[in-house]
Amino acid sequence: MAEPPNSAPQQADALLQQFGLELAFVEPGRPTAGASLVAIVGKLQPLCGQAPAPIGVAIAACLRWLDGSARSAGVLTATDLENLGAWQPWMVTAVMAWDRGQAVPVPPEAWVAAAGATIPPPNRLATTSDADVLDQPVGVLPGDLDEELGQMFCAEAQDLLQDIEQGVLTLESNAQDQSTIDTVFRAFHTFKGNSSMLKLAVLQRLAHELESLLDQVRRGKMALTRDSIDLILKGSDVIRQYVDEMSRQLGGVDRGRTIRLPVQRIIADVHALLAGKPATPVMPATRATPATPAVAASTVVAPAVIAPEVAAPEVAKPAVAVAVELPTREPERTPPAMTAEMVSTEPAVAAPAGVVRVDTLKLDSLIDLVGELVVAQSQVVQSQELKGIANEHLARSLSQLRSITSDLQRTAMSLRMVPIRGTFRKMTRLVRDLAGDLGKEINLRLEGEETELDRTVVEELSDPLVHMIRNSADHGIELPGERAAAGKPAAGTITLKAFHQGGFIVVQIEDDGRGLNTGRILAKAVERGLVNPQESLEESQILDLIFMPGFSTAEQVTGLSGRGVGMDVVRRNIEKIRGKVEVESVPGKGTRFTTYVPLTLAIIEGLLVGVGDQRYIIPTLSVQESFRPLPGTVTTVQGRGELISVRGRLTPLLRLGRHLNTPTKADDPSRGIVVVVESGQDSRCLFVDELIGKQEVVIKSLGDVFRDQHAFAGAAILGDGRVGLILDVNALVKLKAPAGEAAA
Amino acid sequence: MNDPAHATPGSHTIAQPGKYLVVTLGSESYGIPVLKVREIIRLCPITPVATMPEHVRGVINLRGKIIPLVDLRTRFGLPVEVDHDRNCIVVAQLAGSAGASRLYGVIVDGVEEVASFIADDIEPTPDFGGAIDVRFITGMAKSDSLVTTLIDLDRIAAADMATAATETLASPPVVSTR
Numbered sequence: 014m015a016e017p018p019n020s021a022p023q024q025a026d027a028l029l030q031q032f033g034l035e036l037a038f039v040e041p042g043r044p045t046a047g048a049s050l051v052a053i054v055g056k057l058q059p060l061c062g063q064a065p066a067p068i069g070v071a072i073a074a075c076l077r078w079l080d081g082s083a084r085s086a087g088v089l090t091a092t093d094l095e096n097l098g099a100w101q102p103w104m105v106t107a108v109m110a111w112d113r114g115q116a117v118p119v120p121p122e123a124w125v126a127a128a129g130a131t132i133p134p135p136n137r138l139a140t141t142s143d144a145d146v147l148d149q150p151v152g153v154l155p156g157d158l159d160e161e162l163g164q165m166f167c168a169e170a171q172d173l174l175q176d177i178e179q180g181v182l183t184l185e186s187n188a189q190d191q192s193t194i195d196t197v198f199r200a201f202h203t204f205k206g207n208s209s210m211l212k213l214a215v216l217q218r219l220a221h222e223l224e225s226l227l228d229q230v231r232r233g234k235m236a237l238t239r240d241s242i243d244l245i246l247k248g249s250d251v252i253r254q255y256v257d258e259m260s261r262q263l264g265g266v267d268r269g270r271t272i273r274l275p276v277q278r279i280i281a282d283v284h285a286l287l288a289g290k291p292a293t294p295v296m297p298a299t300r301a302t303p304a305t306p307a308v309a310a311s312t313v314v315a316p317a318v319i320a321p322e323v324a325a326p327e328v329a330k331p332a333v334a335v336a337v338e339l340p341t342r343e344p345e346r347t348p349p350a351m352t353a354e355m356v357s358t359e360p361a362v363a364a365p366a367g368v369v370r371v372d373t374l375k376l377d378s379l380i381d382l383v384g385e386l387v388v389a390q391s392q393v394v395q396s397q398e399l400k401g402i403a404n405e406h407l408a409r410s411l412s413q414l415r416s417i418t419s420d421l422q423r424t425a426m427s428l429r430m431v432p433i434r435g436t437f438r439k440m441t442r443l444v445r446d447l448a449g450d451l452g453k454e455i456n457l458r459l460e461g462e463e464t465e466l467d468r469t470v471v472e473e474l475s476d477p478l479v480h481m482i483r484n485s486a487d488h489g490i491e492l493p494g495e496r497a498a499a500g501k502p503a504a505g506t507i508t509l510k511a512f513h514q515g516g517f518i519v520v521q522i523e524d525d526g527r528g529l530n531t532g533r534i535l536a537k538a539v540e541r542g543l544v545n546p547q548e549s550l551e552e553s554q555i556l557d558l559i560f561m562p563g564f565s566t567a568e569q570v571t572g573l574s575g576r577g578v579g580m581d582v583v584r585r586n587i588e589k590i591r592g593k594v595e596v597e598s599v600p601g602k603g604t605r606f607t608t609y610v611p612l613t614l615a616i617i618e619g620l621l622v623g624v625g626d627q628r629y630i631i632p633t634l635s636v637q638e639s640f641r642p643l644p645g646t647v648t649t650v651q652g653r654g655e656l657i658s659v660r661g662r663l664t665p666l667l668r669l670g671r672h673l674n675t676p677t678k679a680d681d682p683s684r685g686i687v688v689v690v691e692s693g694q695d696s697r698c699l700f701v702d703e704l705i706g707k708q709e710v711v712i713k714s715l716g717d718v719f720r721d722q723h724a725f726a727g728a729a730i731l732g733d734g735r736v737g738l739i740l741d742v743n744a745l746v747k748l749k750a751p752a753g754e755a756a757a
Numbered sequence: 758m759n760d761p762a763h764a765t766p767g768s769h770t771i772a773q774p775g776k777y778l779v780v781t782l783g784s785e786s787y788g789i790p791v792l793k794v795r796e797i798i799r800l801c802p803i804t805p806v807a808t809m810p811e812h813v814r815g816v817i818n819l820r821g822k823i824i825p826l827v828d829l830r831t832r833f834g835l836p837v838e839v840d841h842d843r844n845c846i847v848v849a850q851l852a853g854s855a856g857a858s859r860l861y862g863v864i865v866d867g868v869e870e871v872a873s874f875i876a877d878d879i880e881p882t883p884d885f886g887g888a889i890d891v892r893f894i895t896g897m898a899k900s901d902s903l904v905t906t907l908i909d910l911d912r913i914a915a916a917d918m919a920t921a922a923t924e925t926l927a928s929p930p931v932v933s934t935r
Contacts (some may be wrong), residue, residue, distance in 0.1 A: 194770040381821035627805070673807035715806070715816065716859060719915050722808045728816055729825045736804040736816045736823055 021060050028057045029108060033101045036094075051213065052078045061108075065117040065602065068107050074124035074195055075100050100124075119308070152271050155212050159442065160263060165435045166207055174198045174256070178251045181242055188237040195247070196228040204252070210442060213673070216255055216679035219276050222283045223248045227730045229287060248279050255407050313579035349644040376428055380615065383425040384711050390418040426607040429613060430465040433520070436475050437462050440482055440509055447486040454504035455490055461511035466518050473590045474610060477583040481522045482507060484580065489526030489604050498635070499601065501525065512610075516618050516709075517592075517634070523605040529598035531555045538564060555692075556596050560584040589599045591616060591634060611632070617654045617712055619739065621689060621705040625675045628737050629701075630710060630729055635742040637689040637696060639704060657682075657698050659689050666698045667745060671723060678702045692746040699745065708732070772907040776875040779905055780865040781848060782830050785839075786839055788907040791871055795850040795860065800840055813917065817862060819848060825917075826862040832913065833890075841925035843867045849910045861914050872905070874898040878906070892916065 029231035032053045064278055078093045099121075107117045154163065182191060212327035229235040233671035251274050262268050393399065394411050412630050437459045448455040466474075492498075497503055510521040531552055538544045538558045550558075558564055562581040587594045592610035611617060611634070619630035620639070638659075647666060648656045655666035666687070672676030679685035679702050688699045697727055710729030715738075719725070725742035777788035778797075799820070803826055805815040812831035816823050826846065831837060846862045882894045894915050898905045 385821040631864055675805075675807065697916055713823045715823065718813065718861075718914070719806060719816075721808065724804065724808050725806065728804070730818050730821065730823070735802045736818050738804060738806060738816075 017558045020112070021063060025057055025060045025064075026105065026112070027271075027273075028060070029101060029105050030324040034055075034107075036097055039711075039719070053077075055078060062191065064108075064111050065118045068111060071104060071107065071120045071124055071448050073101065075104075075122070084426070088629070095702060099262055107659060118498070130576065152269060153213075153255055154262055154269070158211060160437055161435065162442070163259065163263050164209060166211055167256055167263065169207060170204065170256040173204050174249055174253050175198045178246070181245050181249070184237055185242055187241075191231075194227065194231050198224060198231050199226060209283050210439060215274065215276055216252060217251060219248060219279065226283050226287060242368060243284060244282050245280065248283075251276060251279060271379065272619070290468060293636075304416050331431070346463045354637070359680075371428075373429075377615075380425050380711065381429075381713075383422050384730060385421050385734075387418050388730065388732065390414060392734070393730060401425050402661070426613070426616065427465070429467050429469075429615065431468050431471055432463050432465050433471055433518075434462040434476075436471055436478065437509055439475070439510070440478060443482060444481060444486060444507060447483065452492065453484060453486065454485055454493055456504050456506045458506060458508045464511040464513065464518060465612075466610070467615060469614050470518075470590055470610055473586065474608070476492040477586045477594070477608065478509075478520070478522070480580070480583045481608075482509070485522055485524040485526065485606075489524040489528075491527050495527075497525075517609040518612055520608045520610065521605060525603040528602055528604055529556060529559070529596070530600065531598075534558055535754060553597075556598055560594070589680070591617065591632060593634065615711055617729075618708050618709050619709050620688065621731070621737065622669075622686070622699075622701040622703050623678075623703040623705050624670045624673065625677050627673075627675050628735075629669070629673075629733065630708070630737050630739045631699070632726075632739065632742060633690060633707065635690045635692060637691050639686055641685070642665055642682045642687050644681075647682050655682075657687060659698065662696075663697050664689065666700055668700045669740075670702070672745075690742045690746060692743045696748045697744045697748075699740075708737070710737070771881055771902070772898070773877050774874055774879060776871050776873050777898070777905065777907060778847065779847070779872050780829075780867040781867045781869060782833065783835050785835075786869065786871065786903060786905040787829070787865075788874070788905040789847060789849065789910060790907075793849045793851065794911055795848045797868055798846050798848060800844045800846060800864070810917075814864060817846070819860065822860060824848065824860040824862050826864060827917065828864045829862070830866065832863075838866075840864075841926075851911050851914050857870060861910060863910065863913075872898075872900060874900070874905075905917075 032050060035049050035053065054072060058072050058076070061072060075097065078096050080677055094164050102118065103118070107120075110117045113313065177197050177200045180200070181191045183193045187193075199457060200681070201220050201224040205217055205224055208214075208216040208220055210288045225234075225242060226245070230237050230241070235241070254274065255274060258270070259270050262270065264463070269302045288494055295564075321601050334653055399407070399411070405502040443457070443458055444455050444457040447453075467616060485507050491499070496505065506525050508521070508523040510519075510523070512519055535544070535550065535555050535558070538555075538561070541563055543558060543561050543564060558581070559580045562579075564581065577744075587608055587610065591614070592608055594606060594608045596604065596606050597603040617630075618633040620633055620636050622631060644659075646657055648658075648663070650656065655668075657666050658664070666682065670679070677685075682700055685702050686702055686704050688701060688704075689696055690699055708731070710731070712727045712729055714729050715725060722743060723744040725738045725745075727739045728736050731737045772788075772864055773790075776791040778791050778794050780789065782789050801817055803815045803817055806812050806813065809815075814826045814828045819825050844864060844866060845868055846864055847868070849861050849863065850858050851861050852858060852916060853907075868900050878898045878900060879896045880899070881896055882891050883897070893916070894906055896907045896911050
């Protein structure tokens with residue numbers, strides 16, 4: 014990847030190339046055309062502060078012409094254009110001579126003559142250009158970029174940018190809308206995170222500044238004015254420009270091309286706004302800010318395309334530095350005659366072939382309908398009337414119908430699935446950086462990258478994974494010396510694995526580090542008052558303590574793990590997506606985190622239980638076991654509280670029928686079934702009439718009317734088309750726990 | 758469709774002239790703006806949702822969508838009757854949060870007709886001397902000898918949401934009918 018040109022003459026040369034390109038698009042008499050030229054020369058002027066005198070004279074002359082145009086709203090006359098047309102090649106030659114340390118040619122008389130009289134006050138442009146000058150042309154693809162990550166970044170960036178723009182437009186009409194402000198803020202925040210993951214410094218910086226601007230607004234410390242809205246839009250335009258260029262280059266178009274963005278200028282404006290001043294109200298540079306893709310394309314420095322005759326390596330250094338890097342990349346594919354505008358029509362190429370982005374609402378309604386189709390299909394196929402017809406043809410058709418419907422259902426469900434690969438790849442990057450920061454050698458092994466999960470699950474899983482990997486790298490893997498002493502290879506290994514198991518996706522993070530020290534964990538937990546010192550805990554229970562809120566073994570707060578968020582957050586996040594996380598550890602050998610997450614959030618596997626005429630669904634993941642209690646095993650306390658001993662642990666009994674005001678068939682627990690459910694550390698026995706079966710159901714929201722009840726987490730449509738309610742196990746278990754229910 | 762009435766409970770808008778679906782509850786007639794009505798279906802299996810006020814009968818499956826079902830009789834404090842053949846469900850499409858629409862089902866005793874009321878037919882809601890709850894009534898329409906009470910489902914739904922778990926509204930909670 015090309016380094017951005019750094020010496021002043023090289024930068025000047027790049028600017029001149031850009032100037033020439035701009036000039037080519039200027040028509041005499043058309044307003045505003047001069048603005049971008051002014052901006053370029055504005056950047057050029059301070060660059061050439063050290064340049065031989067004739068260059069300064071020429072720049073002054075040029076500014077004079079442009080200054081005239083600026084006064085007439087950017088309209089350039091034919092004479093101006095002629096002058097500028099001669100000026101640009103002269104400057105190119107002069108700058109080249111400056112760069113090589115040769116004598117700079119003398120500028121034409123006419124330029125010098127007027128110079129002394131009306132050199133424009135340098136301040137006028139310097140104010141705009143100080144900032145702009147810092148906007149080096151940047152390569153959009155970092156050298157060590159993982160292509161796939163880059164693609165994902167671009168796709169996500171497009172979504173975020175859309176959120177931002179939508180949000181900002183909403184804010185224009187209603188600047189007080191807190192939730193929109195939050196949305197935009199979060200979008201920039203996510204963007205910042207993603208950029209830093211890929212080491213896209215420019216974007217990271219820009220997003221950071223805009224984020225802090227929004228943060229002020231969010232906290233009510235600043236009102237959202239037209240200026241700030243403009244600035245946010247401008248910023249997102251620049252980001253979009255960058256991302257568009259990135260995805261074009263990832264698509265193989267003009268790889269390695271550099272791009273110039275007014276990042277510093279926007280940052281300066283943000284600072285000004287935050288300091289309570291209006292944005293620098295300088296007309297030309299503001300206009301020069303590429304606001305639309307069309308303009309954006311024309312400001313891109315595209316050496317091979319624009320100036321083929323200067324593309325000899327020893328001539329135009331800055332621009333060509335790029336072209337030299339990748340000379341073998343089928344240069345003939347880009348016809349020299351191609352204009353920048355033609356190039357700019359190509360971004361469509363960058364989109365991965367055959368992918369359609371679909372509104373999730375449409376997807377959901379498709380899945381709803383397919384679900385209904387399956388119900389209707391089974392009603393038809395199982396109808397007694399049809400079964401009475403002994404016709405081979407009909408039977409074949411029906412079985413055909415059944416298999417098509419189930420294929421259709423599977424396909425519909427798979428629409429939301431994406432491979433976990435993207436998230437795993439991000440971890441590669443993370444581990445590499447962590448290893449570097451911690452001075453450790455760590456290899457990351459990935460297994461089962463192709464495992465598919467619901468997109469929402471993948472997204473929700475990302476943060477917990479980062480946390481657990483940090484934990485493994487920071488606390489698990491030892492320093493190379495320590496490893497060698499323990500007879501292990503110097504480089505530690507973290508294995509990240511995904512696979513299917515029993516209807517769930519299992520994601521494991523395994524390291525071969527020092528393992529967890531149960532003694533220390535226990536001591537810490539006692540010290541923090543999390544456990545009673547007298548209590549005797551099994552090893553697995555001790556390990557489980559690390560997921561308790563308020564527990565953190567990090568003895569020194571590092572930038573990595575000491576963020577005040579511990580493993581309890583990991584557990585909470587995983588439980589939020591109806592998963593669970595466990596930890597195993599062998600001292601000296603390593604630690605293994607195992608997370609079980611559902612394939613999708615749209616479907617759960619549920620245990621269908623009957624209470625009276627009603628059927629309820631209990632999510633299988635929270636079911637420990639179910640059994641029919643023997644008569645006399647239920648202990649009554651004060652005539653009301655009931656307890657059952659489940660594997661030696663006294664567990665409160667909740668009669669579901671009574672709790673939900675549903676008449677039951679069985680009143681005596683020994684004639685019904687007890688389902689033991691757990692949530693976190695607590696469990697409870699639910700007494701139901703019967704177990705009907707296990708079923709996968711599509712979860713549906715109960716809607717606004719039912720949002721204040723806590724008995725049910727949602728609803729699902731059962732095989733016969735009726736609605737079954739999904740029990741909120743968490744709420745049932747936490748239901749005003751009677752005293753004596755010790756958390757073992 | 759965009760009936761301003763749903764916006765703020767409390768502010769009282771008078772019913773607009775237009776077409777109304779006339780339904781019966783016992784011997785009384787009620788009018789629902791026809792543009793709100795998405796469809797009318799027969800009574801179907803209802804899944805009760807415990808812990809809800811009595812007039813919320815539960816949820817039903819409308820072609821893969823789960824929609825809440827409110828018994829208008831109970832809602833208006835009319836005597837509870839056993840469901841019969843003439844009962845049907847009026848599925849209304851109401852304005853939901855964030856510009857989306859949502860479906861809301863009401864059980865009525867019967868559906869009579871679609872009637873057109875002109876402005877002259879409609880009178881503002883009289884003051885019943887506080888005897889009844891007039892929050893959901895937007896006006897009274899008279900045609901021939903019949904008087905139809907025009908109601909605003911949006912407001913009924915909004916009140917359900919506001920009070921779902923806490924208040925039991927017009928009627929005391931009766932568990933036995935379940």
